[in-house]
Amino acid sequence: MKLLMIDDDTGLCELLSEYLTAQGYIVECVHDGEQGLKKAFEHDYALILLDVMLPKLDGFEVLKQLRQKKLTPVIMLTAKGEDFDRIFGLELGADDYIPKPFNHRELLARVKAITRRIEHIASLSNTSSNKLTVNNIIINLAARQAYVDNNELSLTGTEYEVLALLVKNAGEVVSKEQISEEVLGRRLASFDRSIDMHVSNIRKKIAEYNNSERIKTMRGTGYVFIRGE
Template sequence: MKLLMIDDDTGLCELLSEYLSAQGFSIQTAHDGQQGLELALQNDYALILLDVMLPSIDGFEVLKQLRQTKLTPVIMLTAKGEDFDRIFGLELGADDYIAKPFNHRELLARVKAITRRIEHINSLNVATPSKMNVNGITVNLAAREAAINEHTLTLTGTEYEVLVLLIKNAGEVVSKEQISEEVLGRRLASFDRSIDMHVSNIRKKIAEHIAGEKIKTIRGTGYVFIQGE
């Protein structure tokens, strides 16, 4: 699988390129935001590793412009302790984040969790779609699409997976820990707001097409997809 890493730390790019290449990935690198954005728009990558602090345009602007036309999975590389960067990146449509400095094995685990999901998608037989329709939202599992009254929801891969998990368990509480492990492929860390932000993004996109609460927050536990009005 081909990955794109956008980071102005050339030494880190070289080290990670060598490490990830040894794991079977093909790596392309860019060292400023504008160049990275152009590569991301012109090519198809399985995943993008995107640093926040970049020359020319920062990682947030890269992600914002990318999401106008592409849903390529993105892992944001943030500074340790910069909660705003993490939350803002997720609001803009990042799939996950990892704080610098990070362990190479942890990054590899994050990358593999997302690329495994892509491999599963590619293995599906889209000729025989399986659909679910709950409380006004239709999910086509084979085509990996969610729609409301024939209006397709523009969801990132992670948002789609979260929505499907909630719909499959409609009427039941799904914990944040379960969502993190099944969708992001990792245990939920303390004070990690990634699941909250993904659910928030899904709610906003649903609200553009249909009224009423569809996903209820169970404080301190998780979320419930409401079965009906």
């Protein structure tokens, strides 16, 4: 699988490129936002590793423009302790984030969680189209598409996974811990708001077509997808 890393730290790019190549990935590196966005538009990557602090275009602007045309999975590389960067990146449609400095094995685990999802999509390409329909939401499991009132939702891969998990368990509370482990492939850390932001994004996209409440927050516990009106 081909990955794109957009980071102006050339030393880090070289180290990670060598490490991820040894794990079987093909890695391309660019060192400014403009070139990174150009590459992302011109080629199909399995995943983009995107630094926040970049010359020419910062990571937020790259992600914002990317999401206008493509839903390529993105892991944001954020400064340690910069909660705003993480939340803002998730609001713009990042699939996950990892704070610098990070352990190489932790990054590999995040990358594998997303690329496994992509491999799973490919394995479903020849299967019959199984669908779930709950409360005017249709989940096409084979095509990995979601609809509300027959309008297709423009969801990132992570947002789709979160919504599909909630719909599969409609009427039951799904904890944030379960969502994090099943969708992001990692345990939920203290004060981690990534699941909250993904759910918030899903709600906004559903509300573009239907304002009825679909996902209810169970304070301190998780979320439940409502079965009926």
